[in-house]
Amino acid sequence: MSQQFFTISLLRDLEYRANLVSMMLSGLIWTGIPLIMFKSIYLHANQIAGWSWSGMLILMGTYTLIDAIMMFLLINNMNELQSDIMQGKLDFALTKPVDSQFYVSFRQTNNSQLFNVLPGLLMILYGLHQTGWSIHVLYVLGYLLFFFTGMVLYYSVWFIWTTLSFWLPNLQSRERLFLDTVLMARFPSEIYKGFMGFVFTTIVPVAFIANPAAKMLMGKLSMDTAIYVLLLSLVMLVLSRFIWKRGVRAYSGAGG
Amino acid sequence: MTNNTLTRMLKPYLRTMQLSWQKGLEYRFGILYLLLEAILPITAMVLLWKTIYESNGTMAGYTFNQMVTYFIAGRLINYLVLYPMDWKMHEMVNQGTLSSLLARPVDVQSYYFADMVGNRIVNFVLGCTPLGIIAILLRNYISLNPNYVELILGIVAIMLACGMWFLLSWAVGCYVFWTHNLISILFMKELIVMVLAGGFFPIDILPSPMVHIIKLTPFPYLTFFPIHVLTNTVNSDEVMNGLMMQAIWLTILFILGRILWQIGMKKYVEAGG
Numbered sequence: 001m002s003q004q005f006f007t008i009s010l011l012r013d014l015e016y017r018a019n020l021v022s023m024m025l026s027g028l029i030w031t032g033i034p035l036i037m038f039k040s041i042y043l044h045a046n047q048i049a050g051w052s053w054s055g056m057l058i059l060m061g062t063y064t065l066i067d068a069i070m071m072f073l074l075i076n077n078m079n080e081l082q083s084d085i086m087q088g089k090l091d092f093a094l095t096k097p098v099d100s101q102f103y104v105s106f107r108q109t110n111n112s113q114l115f116n117v118l119p120g121l122l123m124i125l126y127g128l129h130q131t132g133w134s135i136h137v138l139y140v141l142g143y144l145l146f147f148f149t150g151m152v153l154y155y156s157v158w159f160i161w162t163t164l165s166f167w168l169p170n171l172q173s174r175e176r177l178f179l180d181t182v183l184m185a186r187f188p189s190e191i192y193k194g195f196m197g198f199v200f201t202t203i204v205p206v207a208f209i210a211n212p213a214a215k216m217l218m219g220k221l222s223m224d225t226a227i228y229v230l231l232l233s234l235v236m237l238v239l240s241r242f243i244w245k246r247g248v249r250a251y252s253g254a255g256g
Numbered sequence: 257m258t259n260n261t262l263t264r265m266l267k268p269y270l271r272t273m274q275l276s277w278q279k280g281l282e283y284r285f286g287i288l289y290l291l292l293e294a295i296l297p298i299t300a301m302v303l304l305w306k307t308i309y310e311s312n313g314t315m316a317g318y319t320f321n322q323m324v325t326y327f328i329a330g331r332l333i334n335y336l337v338l339y340p341m342d343w344k345m346h347e348m349v350n351q352g353t354l355s356s357l358l359a360r361p362v363d364v365q366s367y368y369f370a371d372m373v374g375n376r377i378v379n380f381v382l383g384c385t386p387l388g389i390i391a392i393l394l395r396n397y398i399s400l401n402p403n404y405v406e407l408i409l410g411i412v413a414i415m416l417a418c419g420m421w422f423l424l425s426w427a428v429g430c431y432v433f434w435t436h437n438l439i440s441i442l443f444m445k446e447l448i449v450m451v452l453a454g455g456f457f458p459i460d461i462l463p464s465p466m467v468h469i470i471k472l473t474p475f476p477y478l479t480f481f482p483i484h485v486l487t488n489t490v491n492s493d494e495v496m497n498g499l500m501m502q503a504i505w506l507t508i509l510f511i512l513g514r515i516l517w518q519i520g521m522k523k524y525v526e527a528g529g
Contacts, residue, residue, distance in 0.1 A: 022440035029447045033270065033456060039309060040461045049307045138277050177292060184300045191307040 027115045029062050034186060035123070049190035054130035054219055056188075061123030063186035063210035064215075066147065068116035070154045076110045076164045082174060085165040090251060101244045105159060124217075131218070139219050146213035146221070149233040153209050154182065156236035163240070166247035185209040205232055281493050293365070294331065294386035301327050316461040321399040322489065326458055328398065329483045331360040332387050334455055336414055337421045337478060339372045342445070345429030346438045365426065365517065371461065372422050376439035403488055409495055410486035416502040417482050420474060424449075429511065433520030454480030 038060070044054045056152065080106045083142060084090045096103050128135065161178050184192075188208040192200040200207040212229045215221040302324055308322040318326065345444055348354040357364055391398060428445055432438050450456055452475035460467050470476060481498045484490045490498070 022444065024449070026440050028446045029444055033447060033451055036451065037457045038464070040463070041315070043463060044461065045308060045312045048304075084418070103318065110524055120351075177296075180293060184296070187304055188299060188307070191300075191303040193303070196303060 023112055024115050025137045029118055031116060049188045051188050054127045057123050057127030058217055059129060059210055059214040060186050062214045064116055066150050068120055068209055069112055071113040072109055073106060074158060076108050078103055078158055082162050082165050087112060089171060108113060116237030139217055142216040143213050146216050149229055150209040150213055152233040152237055155204055156240045157204055159240045160243055163243050163247050166250055182206055213239045264512050272380050279488035291386045293396060294388055298327055298390055301474055321397050324394060324397040325487050328391060329486050330455055330479055331478050333414060333482050336376060337417050339375060339422055341368060341425035342423055342429035342442050346432050349432045353384040361406040406488040413485045413499060416506060417478050419506050420509060421478055427509060427516055430520045433523050449475055453478040477502045477505060
């Protein structure tokens with residue numbers, strides 16, 4: 001009898017392990033597909049909007065890394081926040097003795113998302129290897145700074161988008177639309193020109209999530225863009241705060 | 257027939273139309289979402305390729321307009337072809353609905369085939385609206401050589417691709433009889449099949465040895481081939497060849513699916529399902 005129990009639990013563990021392996025594999029495939037596409041394009045072209053293959057690797061690696069960390073922090077919480085707002089169950093979160101925006105943003109993590117950190121790091125390291133490791137210490141520090149502003153922008157856009165549920169509760173597929181949009185962050189920001197450029201660098205600034213950090217690491221970030229991105233991430237963060245406060249007030253005012 | 261009786265006859269239909277219109281207005285954000293969901297990825301792709309083509313004349317034989325047309329036609333064909341038979345099989349075994357289906361005097365595969373066909377019609381109507389809008393917005397970039405023969409052959413190729421996708425998903429879905437946790441496998445399969453089918457980008461931009469190998473598999477006949485027939489970018493010999501390959505793969509996948517189902521069924525019944 002006990003042996004049978006042992007066999008069953010062992011089988012279950014193995015099944016979980018298989019699950020773990022396949023989750024890692026699907027993460028690898030998910031990050032690998034755009035890589036294959038870009039590698040194929042570079043077979044026919046030397047550069048895309050001034051980006052060499054090594055630069056593109058660093059850009060996509062940076063995007064993958066930021067995306068993995070932010071998904072790890074936010075995916076469960078944005079989901080829950082949206083349903084709390086829509087079903088009027090936010091009171092529990094509002095009565096917590098911590099800052100309510102902080103609480104609803106980071107209450108629980110989704111650990112399996114961290115798998116994608118590894119392919120992200122590998123892409124960056126391989127890209128750097130291809131450039132012959134010609135990096136300055138200052139560039140690395142700058143990289144960390146703009147990696148952080150990238151995370152702030154990722155957070156602010158998603159949080160504001162979710163918080164809009166206070167006023168537009170009917171939009172069911174809100175999350176998927178964000179996830180579709182944020183995928184555009186892995187492309188060079190140079191492709192967003194004209195009206196689209198205005199949208200993706202100002203209103204929904206996904207173009208500045210991964211691009212500034214990657215350019216910084218290669219020493220190609222202009223001073224204008226650097227200052228703009230620093231200010232923009234600050235403004236977006238303050239805006240997320242402002243919209244959250246307004247939303248909570250509307251929610252409490254409605255007796256929710 | 258007097259005007260009065262005509263009005264009375266049409267009244268219920270007009271009322272239904274009015275109701276569905278009101279319902280549609282209620283879900284206007286849903287429609288907005290459908291539009292954005294269709295427009296955003298295509299916009300990103302168009303902008304990316306536009307930049308790439310600024311420093312390159314052609315890419316693996318595609319001009320910029322042909323590339324844009326490829327992506328839009330690819331979206332349309334994916335709307336029409338994708339049917340999650342494997343996910344449905346996963347659901348039906350794990351939620352136990354298979355047993356009640358088996359008790360009915362229907363062939364399970366034919367039952368789902370009929371469901372798939374009905375579903376295609378809904379998808380056609382739902383998918384064509386946003387794609388039509390995109391096509392109008394991007395009309396300057398689209399290169400089509402309208403030709404009735406090619407159009408009919410394109411529709412035939414899409415219909416065969418629908419059948420192939422259904423039978424392929426069926427064969428993959430039969431794996432559910434051997435494992436209960438299929439979800440991550442199905443997710444991976446979807447991504448890999450989409451790449452090999454040319455659903456993410458045209459497969460012929462890949463290195464040529466890889467293209468040769470991929471063309472021996474059934475996958476390019478799911479998306480890549482129908483796109484080329486529909487956009488009239490292959491010659492008639494290649495079209496006939498491709499249609500024949502589709503028919504051959506359809507037969508192979510059908511037999512494979514039947515065999516796997518039989519073996520799986522035996523296992524399922526023995527397990528007392």
